[in-house]
Amino acid sequence: MKSGPKSKAMFDRAAQSIPGGVSSNFRYWGADETLVVKKAEGAYLWDQDDKRYVDYRLGFGPVVLGHARQEIIDHVTEAMKIGNCFAMTNEYEIRVAEKIKKLTGVDLVRMSNTGTEATMGAIRIARAFTGRDKILKFDGAYHGFQDYTLWNTYPPASGVGYRESPFLVPQGSGIPRSIGDLLYSLPFNDKELLEHKLKERWQDIACIIVEPLLGNQASIMPQDGFLDFIRAQCDKYGIVMILDEVKTGFRIAKGGAQEYFNVKADIVTYAKCLGNGFPVAAIAGQKHIMGEVGPGKIPHGGTYGGNVIAMAAAEKVLDLIEAGELEKVDAHGKKLRAGWKKILDAAGVPYVIQGPDAMPGIVFTKEPVCREYKNWADGDHDTYHAIIQKLFEKGVMPDIDSREPWFISACHTDADADFVLGAFEESVKEVIG
Ligand SMILES: Cc1ncc(COP(=O)(O)O)c(C=O)c1O
Structure with a gap:
C-alpha cells in the first residue's frame, strides 16, 4: 500500500537524516510505502495522514497493555521526579526484580535495556560459567542483532544444506565469518539431530539458546517434549539452557514460557512486554549461575540498566499483568x-x-x-x-x-x-x- 502524502513527505525528510529513513532495517517497507506514525493510543495507531489502523504489530510485540496506557504514564511521570540515572541501585529496581521473581520463579535478575543486550549478556554468562565458547541455536530463531547468533535467522528457502551438517548463513554483511566457528544451528523440533550433535560436540558447547516458540517464524510451536528434551540434555552435558523470552515473556502467561510450557531454564532473557514499549530488559535465572555474576567473577554492566523510567514502567506493567x-x-x-x-x-x-x-x-x-x-x-x-x-x-x-x-x-x-x-x-x- 502506498503511503499518504503527509507520510510520504515526512518519510522523505527522515531519509535525509536517517539511513533508509528508519532506525531499524526491519521498519523499512519501501520508499513509497514506509509509513510515519503520528500517534498511538490503546489498540489504535494513526499515520501522518490521520489514517487509523487497528494495530497488531504493537512495536514488534512489546505493547501488550496497549499504547500510551495511562496508569503507566502516570507512574513513570511521578517516578522520574527523583532523577533517572545514578550509577547506584534504586528502590524501583529492587521492586521490579522482586516482582519478576514472584511471577516467573527465577532466583536472581540483572536489569538491562534491550533484548539484544540481554541475549548477549546471557551468552557471556553461560560461556564464563562453563568455560566453553560455542553456542547452539535453532534455524529461524532471532536473538537480536548481536553477531553471535545472527546466523540462520532467515535462511534461504532453498535450505542450508545437508540436515546433519547444515551450513551457516549470516543475516548480512559485517558479521565476522570467524564468529560462525563459535556456533551450531540446527532445525527446531528435531530431537534426534540435537542428540546426535550434543553427543559429538558437548565438550565445546556453553549454551543452547532457544526461543520457546519461534516468535520470528510465525510462532512455530515446540512439539510436545522438545523443550523438556533440551532441558534434560543440558543437564546431562553441563550445558546452560538459555530460554530467550524476549517475545514470549509477560505475554503468553504471567510467568511467560516457563509457566506456559512448564519448563525451567538456567537463564531467561526478558525484554519487550516487560516495559510495554519502554526500553527495558532483564537477564534472569537460577541462583547457581546468576549468583556467579559479579565483580571478579562474571562481568556484566551497562550505564542505563535499572534506570528509574524503565523500572517504573516495568513495575506498573508487572502489577497490571499480575492483576489479570x-x-x-x-x-x-x-x-x-x-x-x-x-x-x-x-x-x-x-x-x-x-x-x-x-x-x-x-x-x-x-x-x-x-x-x-x-x-x-x-x-x-x-x-x-x-x-x-x-x-x-x-x-x-x-x-x-x-x-x-x-x-x-x-x-x-x-x-x-x-x-x-x-x-x-x-x-x-x-x-x-
Ligand atoms: C526472541 C528475540 N530475542 C531478542 C530480540 C532482540 O530484542 P531487541 O530488539 O530489543 O534488541 C528479539 C527482537 O525481536 C527477539 O524477538
Whole structure:
C-alpha cells in the first residue's frame, strides 16, 4: 500500500537524516510505502495522514497493555521526579526484580535495556560459567542483532544444506565469518539431530539458546517434549539452557514460557512486554549461575540498566499483568483465530494457525503443522502478503512480514475483533476469490 502524502513527505525528510529513513532495517517497507506514525493510543495507531489502523504489530510485540496506557504514564511521570540515572541501585529496581521473581520463579535478575543486550549478556554468562565458547541455536530463531547468533535467522528457502551438517548463513554483511566457528544451528523440533550433535560436540558447547516458540517464524510451536528434551540434555552435558523470552515473556502467561510450557531454564532473557514499549530488559535465572555474576567473577554492566523510567514502567506493567490483564489478551486472540479458521475454511485455502492466543501466526501451507523454519519457508507468502496489503487499506495493521505473528494487546476489544474479521474476510475474498 502506498503511503499518504503527509507520510510520504515526512518519510522523505527522515531519509535525509536517517539511513533508509528508519532506525531499524526491519521498519523499512519501501520508499513509497514506509509509513510515519503520528500517534498511538490503546489498540489504535494513526499515520501522518490521520489514517487509523487497528494495530497488531504493537512495536514488534512489546505493547501488550496497549499504547500510551495511562496508569503507566502516570507512574513513570511521578517516578522520574527523583532523577533517572545514578550509577547506584534504586528502590524501583529492587521492586521490579522482586516482582519478576514472584511471577516467573527465577532466583536472581540483572536489569538491562534491550533484548539484544540481554541475549548477549546471557551468552557471556553461560560461556564464563562453563568455560566453553560455542553456542547452539535453532534455524529461524532471532536473538537480536548481536553477531553471535545472527546466523540462520532467515535462511534461504532453498535450505542450508545437508540436515546433519547444515551450513551457516549470516543475516548480512559485517558479521565476522570467524564468529560462525563459535556456533551450531540446527532445525527446531528435531530431537534426534540435537542428540546426535550434543553427543559429538558437548565438550565445546556453553549454551543452547532457544526461543520457546519461534516468535520470528510465525510462532512455530515446540512439539510436545522438545523443550523438556533440551532441558534434560543440558543437564546431562553441563550445558546452560538459555530460554530467550524476549517475545514470549509477560505475554503468553504471567510467568511467560516457563509457566506456559512448564519448563525451567538456567537463564531467561526478558525484554519487550516487560516495559510495554519502554526500553527495558532483564537477564534472569537460577541462583547457581546468576549468583556467579559479579565483580571478579562474571562481568556484566551497562550505564542505563535499572534506570528509574524503565523500572517504573516495568513495575506498573508487572502489577497490571499480575492483576489479570493477559486474560483480555488471550480472549481477543481466541476470537480472532476462531474467525480466521471459519473464513479460511470457507475460502478453501490450506493454512496453519499456530502459536499461543497472545501471539498467533498464520502460514498458508499444505503442511498439517509447521515444525521448523523450512515448513514456514515452503508456505505461500505472496498470498499472505497480498491479504495483508488489503488489510492495511481497510485499517488493520498486522506485520507485513509473514514471519511476524499477530501481537494482541489487552486494549483490543470485541468490536475490534468484529471489524478486523470483517476486513479479513473481504481481503481473503479479494485476493483468493
Ligand atoms: C526472541 C528475540 N530475542 C531478542 C530480540 C532482540 O530484542 P531487541 O530488539 O530489543 O534488541 C528479539 C527482537 O525481536 C527477539 O524477538
